[in-house]
Amino acid sequence: MVKIELKNISKTYDKDVTAVKDFNLEIEDGDFIVLVGPSGCGKSTMLRMIAGLEEITDGEFVMDGRLMNDVPPKNRDIAMVFQNYALYPHMTVYDNMAFALKMRKFKKEEIKKRVTEAAKILGLEDYLKRKPRALSGGQRQRVALGRAIVRDAKLFLMDEPLSNLDAKLRFQMRAEISKLHNRLKTTTVYVTHDQTEAMTMATRIVIMKDGVIQQVGAPKDVYDYPENTFVGGFIGSPAMNFFSGEVQNGEFVTADGIRLPLPETKARAMQAAGYGDGPITMGIRPEHVTLEPPAAAGQSLAAMDSEVIVSELTGAETLLYSKLGSQELIARIDSGLDLRAGDNVRLAYDMELAHFFDAGSGDRLKLGEEAGITV
């Protein structure tokens, strides 16, 4: 319901801890921005600045053309789910959820209607009369979420709102939030550590590190075309495998001298970009390292023998820990096979889907494949 511009925003705590640095982002009306990044990278700080709870040390926060830096939180019409819930301990679940509506002088029936509805969505019907003290962790978190969704705010801020819920419930809640978003089109900024949430809910993902934006983009783009090794390693779980090495004669040669042939187009583009035979970092996602597969059309596979170090069943798939030369490696394979440590396997690397980065800066080498990406 609102367009937001964040211009050169910085935040310094206590004069010396810089939590956010030169943050620039435009959020369109109805956008669903997911903010991800390592623990302590400044996500919550960013949300709190948008909410007006933390002073913006530097920069401008504009909402629908109006400079908001100095507007008090209560006038911003923003609903927020706090990372640590911040429920009112002396109020029942019902009153916690009804508080904002009461403040806004909603009619009693309307309040009741909304709260009951939210409680139903959140599976909290049975707990409306309880105080937060007598709730489980996940129930508290749902109350925190409920407190936000009963409102029609201009902007939703959600700080890891589902982190303490079980997979199934999280899945449902995710769906409910998406549904809500589809219905109301309320601009939302959402912090999560859950890759699935990030990938499935976002219209755009913002990846931060140490208070600095690393990349902004649609989920698929971010996944497929990480701007740098950090993003590549951060998005996707298990993380992308990185190998340092260099390009030699159209082949990627690891530090141990293992040679992986490059697809021709890539090799040529690299040459053109001046990475002909300099040091380089290659990244490949675990799912693109497969077990001795029959190469399909358009695939450029390089296969190597490896020894299984650990094989970890995660349910649908198995994570295979192995090595490429001296460098560690994770592959993600179907769970059918029962592999043991010490087993020998032949792993194939889908070089077409591999990523290449500058060895020094870690920035992605633009090799032409990004054409048509909307950033």
Next chain:
Amino acid sequence: MVKIELKNISKTYDKDVTAVKDFNLEIEDGDFIVLVGPSGCGKSTMLRMIAGLEEITDGEFVMDGRLMNDVPPKNRDIAMVFQNYALYPHMTVYDNMAFALKMRKFKKEEIKKRVTEAAKILGLEDYLKRKPRALSGGQRQRVALGRAIVRDAKLFLMDEPLSNLDAKLRFQMRAEISKLHNRLKTTTVYVTHDQTEAMTMATRIVIMKDGVIQQVGAPKDVYDYPENTFVGGFIGSPAMNFFSGEVQNGEFVTADGIRLPLPETKARAMQAAGYGDGPITMGIRPEHVTLEPPAAAGQSLAAMDSEVIVSELTGAETLLYSKLGSQELIARIDSGLDLRAGDNVRLAYDMELAHFFDAGSGDRLKLGEEAGITV
């Protein structure tokens, strides 16, 4: 380091809220038990009873042969990570982690050594002098974890210790905890909502629902042979697809009359078990619904045309929402293909890997495949 018996344990709050009911479990020395279940099912309550923070309403808790019900927490020598951290707000991170050691009269240098080491593992070196208030959510959680791992307790209890960490860090922490466990072999009870954690860390998983144990078993067993529809639906994300229908002439017939041929052995076993043509529930995991695949040896595939409702990219794979007749269905397929809502796909069901449950009770039909499972 310790063997634990939990016998018929029940917990009732305030006379009427039953949080845990008739809980029975033996935990072997060195076991790594992961407790999972929906939000509010009594996991934290269980841990708190083991810790001695909550009175056991009924039943016996025995540790190394000694009845513990009445032993005060501080004499139980248990380390615990609280779901809500419970950090000491007036102490620095260092002091938070050092507290237990100080209480146990460790030498100053020893304390320092341990805390610094833990801080290094947890990436908290830079924050040792801060108070919890000036930490991010994830940092706080790591302090809570650190407080436990500096100790050599007889038993570790961890209540969602990684829920607020980013994927990468969580991955690392998981590895560290596993390492720690491998080194010290400390018996551990671990609560998580993260399927990967549950599957990879546990020696045994305990699945609870409404305070009652649903199944106990090794991760793979639980995943492959869920005891009932609840477990089947709960373990695995996205959840198992369930179809109600009945068996007719060696085929599974959905409510809409769609027929899926059963593997012969299964059909026979079912007949033998008296489910010849009664109502039945079939469960099939999303990864066992694939795109028109070439049937490999030993697979029993049944293929059907379906329309894509939503296609959701989660990174490595795509979740395909579709329908089988009138019943919803999720398939998990490789991300290569770019499918859109409305596309027509032919989905194959791997009936060999499908699960069958009693339509009434939801209990698994034992069709002989569980031979050799250690429960």
Next chain:
Amino acid sequence: MVKQAAGRQKVSHFETIQGRRQALNIINWVLLAAGSILMLSPLWWMLVTSVKTMQEVMTYPPTFWPESWNWSNYMKTWEAAPFDLYTVNTLTITILVVIGNVFVNSFIAYGFAKVPFKGRNVLFAIVLSTMMIPGFVTLIPQYVLFAKLQWLNTYYPLVIPAFFGSAFNIFLLRQFYMTIPDELIEAAKMEGASHFWIWWKIGLPLTKPALATVAIFSFNGAWNDFLGPLLYVNDESLYTLQLGLQVFKGQMSTQWNYLMAGSLLVLLPVIILFFFFQKYFIQGINLQSGGK
């Protein structure tokens, strides 16, 4: 149930949770009971004196158990002055003072604790400093002030100032507000509450124990106030209990039995109030339970 299965170590009773708690409780109880004697001894003395005849009061050495319990002293005490009227008067003042103290001080304290504004620390230091000048130095000028306001011989000087805050209570409540996590205030701000509403809906309920304490202190203070009514009230029909009790005290001799009976009667409501009011400051408000 067989709790002591074979092979299990026997746990000594005082090592168990209940056992240890019991042991602690018993020690606790004994300590408190012993201390109670010290606490109650003056009260006992008052009680004993109140039922003695004056003759026995003056007996040397004093008796710790009265020869006879003259409960009629209480009747006589009550009739010695219009104590019914004084009770009503005292109650009127006390209730108003308590209301003023509880609400207004809480309001002011919230401002000092949770609303940042310029000069807050300086103003707060001034608040504190008003406690530092001995009352009787300002007694005369203050009396003159109230005389100028035409408030003499009314309850205004006793009651109205209570509606403008007192340093002690402001300071006390401020300290309690400072222990409320800012997150709760922030959450309320996000939900559109103004500071006023936050004070009313969050601040007041969360500081209940402190408010109860202030209420008890204020009640106590107003109920036992002697100098205030003495100075500002002239009409004996406006007298309070504490002033009334003075009739038993003479320049040379004092009617101890009546004075003690009267003092006990006056004390009684405060004790009863306290006994039942306790639950408000014992009832724990777990400030952190709303968060992680």
Next chain:
Amino acid sequence: FTKGGSGAEKADAEAEEGKITLDFWTFWGSEIRRPIIEKIIEDFNNSQDEIEVKHTFIPWGDIWTKELAAIAAGDPPDVVINDINATALRGKNQQAENLSKYLEEDDISGDFYEELWNATLYEGDSYGIPFNTDTRVLFYNKDAFEEAGLDPEQPPKTWDELWEYAEKLDVKDGEKYDRLGFYPMFGVQTDVWMMNADNVNFVDENSEVKINTPAKLDTLEWLNKWHQKYGADNINSWKAQMESQQANPFFSGDLAMLVQTPTFYTQIRDYAPDLNFGVALLPEKEPGNGHTSWGGGFVAEIPAGAENPDASWEFIKYLTSKEAQEYWAVKNFDNVANIEASESAASSDEFNDNGKMVYELAVEAMPLTMLTPTSLVAPDYMTLVNPEFDNVYLGKKTPEQALKDAQAAVEKEISKK
């Protein structure tokens, strides 16, 4: 708050009748004194139809703080009973109205004991009319006398006799005393005995400090002798009892002799009716030295700024008249300032034998009684002097040294003004 208003309205209503209303503040609220003063007021109110006196009881001690505040605020009561000793000081500070102009017309100064009257004068003008007074006499236990082989009709007359008697009356049980003969500083303080010795105040009319005098030194040494005789432990224990104003060992016969005001008799009458006691003048230092005693009292005064001083004067005159005074004296068993009233009360039929005995002695003692009016130059010099006496009893200073120091301290204090 309407009550506050109604009080004022009432006063207005009365004013409408054309009467002057006087606010009269006393600290006499007890069930004994209150009816008596109110009867006097009623009599006065009935005796004429211009003035209506309204009595307000204000607790003892604090009454004057309140009065002071009211004077400062310009809204004082019309007549207040106040301490006689500070009357001159109040005159000096203009807290009370100068009564000279009334006295010029109605000179009643001769009606009162001279010592009392003089205490009301500042620079020759009177600022309050003496109302009641007291003195100190020696009460003794006749039964104890007999027991100790003393003649119950021959109380001690000198300090030496006092000592001698006490020795005989003492009943000792190890370190403790079952009966104490006498201790001079129960009931009165060092200063009273010093005056008894030489009839001179610490600071005389000319602001000369008379502390370090031979007679006072003798006194201090004598008192110290008593102190050493009984020992601090015993004395303190007994003294604590006396000061608590409860359990009095004299009533129970545990203390044989005690210096007290004549009104102490009422306590004996009420609380120890069977006590067989006698009274005597304070013993003198040596024969012929004089049985000088010490007392105080109260005056009726018109606070500065009172609205109707003329009417107030009328009322004060009535209060201090023989009629009212005698009524007060007899009903209260109190010493009054009016000589005539005092003397005729002594023969009142309302007193029984014991009462008569005490009252007569009191009247006899009155002319021998000194007052210690507050010094105008150093009103609180006793704070400097008392610790020096204490030091002597504690053995920390010799009497000589103590008096020297006290003398010096007070001289210094006076010189500062």
Next chain:
Amino acid sequence: MAGKRRFNYKTKEGLQGYLFILPWIIGFIVFTAGPLLFSFAASFTNYNVTSQMDFVGLSNYEKLFSGDQLFWTSLYNTLYYVLFSVPLTTVGAILLSALLNRDIPGMRLFRTIYYLPAVLSGVGVYLLWMQLLEPGTGMVNTVLAWFGIAGPNWLFDPDWTKPALIFMKLWSVGGGMLLYLASMQGISKSLYEAAEIDGANAWQQFTRITIPMITPVIFFDIVTSLIGGFQIFQEAYVMSNGEGGPVNSMLFYNLYMWQKAFEAFDMGYAMAMSWILFVIVFALTIVNLKLAPKWVHYEGGGK
């Protein structure tokens, strides 16, 4: 520009702040400031309430510092009293509240009993204490004698008068106890649980959790008892008959001031005294306020 707007937001919230403390500001201006200023001004005069108020410059202050032995005596007595009574009552109240903050039968009654002394107030109590402290048959020494202790001559021995008053003060720690009880209610149970798991015993939990968490109230208690301690008056007034006790050992600052003000009517002098006291107490309070951040823990972040 941005700076100016930020100022606006701050100012707006600031205005609300002033609104909150407005009652106090009004009360201060109307009821307190006038008398305070008056007393300050009068401290430079020979004000005697009724007839004179002439400017005398600093002479009151000079006299106090140069020639007034009793001023120093009273200051010494007061400092002595404060030095012992403040720490003792604080510790006493905390310990008592810890004992009373348990859920065992009879606790309500105990709390009431321990609070009683705080309710008993006024002159009567002090007279009562004189009786209890009576060296021979008084209850205090009687009890001490049970333990073989020969009790001192409390109110008659100049070395023991102040301890007697401190003892009396300790007897009425019920008021402070109430404060601590109230503040202990705000401590999260989970902290105790964590400490329990960490192996802290009851005493350690008390010193490591309870004490730090109630520091805001400890701070309050210290500051106010310091202020109150310096103003000790009525006890001494009653128990020494307004005179200051043996060897002036109970001549406390305010008692001496009272004598000056209401017995000698040297109000100007008394007011000068009061401002000297003010400066002392104010300085100590500021020191307290400055030290507070080092040891007082505000859960609310102290924003």
